[in-house]
Amino acid sequence: MGFWQIFSDLSWAVSVLMAVWMIYDTWRVQQEYDESFLMSSREGAEELTAKETDK
């Protein structure tokens, strides 16, 4: 198996890993936070306080 074939296979694998990580993180956030909080962004709203941000 040559370099380019390994590079090609590695590209598929890394891409799928990143997709899985993002889907897992989305699921984890949904479990940990209230939906109304996640969707509470408002146009022109002030910054969230440091306490909530760091959670």
Place this chain on the structure above:
Amino acid sequence: MSAQVIEAPKQHISLKKVLSPIHIWGLGVGIVLVGEYMGWNFSVAKGGALGSLIACWVIGLLYTCVAMIDSEVTSTVAAAGGQYTQAKHIIGPLMAFNVALYLVLAYTMLEAADATVFGDLLQEVAGNFGVANLDPRPFAFLCIMFLAWLNYRGVFVTLTFNFVITAFAFVAIILVFFGVAPWSPGVVLHHADLIHGLPYGWIGIIAAFQFGMWYYLGIEGTCQAAEECRSAARSIPLGTMSGMITLVIAASLTWYICSGLLPWEYLGQATTPLYDAARVTNSTWMQVVMFVATVFSNLASANGCINDASRAWFSLSRDRYMPPVFGAVHPRYRTPYRSVLFLIPIAVSIAFTNLLDQIITFSILSGLLGYTFMSINMMRFRRLWPLGSIHRGYIHPFHPLPAVMLFLLCTTVYFATYLGYGSQLLAIMAFFIIASLWFSLHRYKFVKRGDQFTMPWPRPKGY
């Protein structure tokens, strides 16, 4: 699994305000600069080398109007969504819906085109090493996934990365410009031998306008980041106008280098004109710099497009023009993470169709519709809220000249597009008419009309 749900019903979460003018410059120029590395040269096939130069400067005028108008309105309406939010406040919901669709489609298609080209470039490199017919799709997929992952994890790192690779791609053009010794005509550059007037006359120049848009397409994307700037009133005008100046310089230098090294018949159909120009010089360092810069410009464009498309989709959803589930903000990274995630399969599926020319044409037309709206929007903005009635971070000069000029130039580019891509123009018009009907008859009932106007402005003049 039992998970503790953190409730914070009275608190708001928002996108992170961390961006400065250099990020805005990196975002705007990053989306566009790929057009200097490929795409602009199709205007040479339509109007010859001189026709392409005229298109470069006339379309430069169009985009200067776009940048000036955008800077004024966005320094006042500082919210994600850019032109969508402007349309919502100044014209109305149907226009806003259409503008957001232009934005999402233009950026997602451009992102797919960038990823396709990224895959094709690596395929070509593999071919040079003796590996024929390597599948480019895994590289295109990796390009989209890596950049989406970056966008998911935070806007600061994403746009800092964009700034660095965009700056490299811009400096590379300047390095090659000095490398071809412009002070000694006839030694490396042969403009006198290679430029032969206008091969198709004045109609060729008009036809070249459509591809002349490649020199600047996407600079208006800077205002999508308005809600994430530390000071939108300062960062957006500064980043956008300096970005526009950068692009005019880069476009003129690109034309000068390529038209002095490559015959117009070849230049008009080349895939990577700047890299090909570097190859003609037989200079190894110039070839390496141009190849790396071509790859970087591709990545920067795709990265900026993911950023902008996700902000436009996020804003639409936040206002319930689309399902509100995509209006969520990540509690840790403070990004519109669901919008970033949602647009990935769309971009990947478009990239895998490999219909590059159709994708690009659709992207240009979506952008053009957006610019036409901006001229109307500006006239109405100044009429409803005259100077002095609200605070503006930037006031563009000579109003209404830029708005009128923008409208006339857009009309000319529609005609140019009709000459070469009439059926696509009609198809995209039909698509937006159907989408508008769907919005008016079905989706508008879900929109929270009372929450639409969020700016602390006085009642508009005449109301």
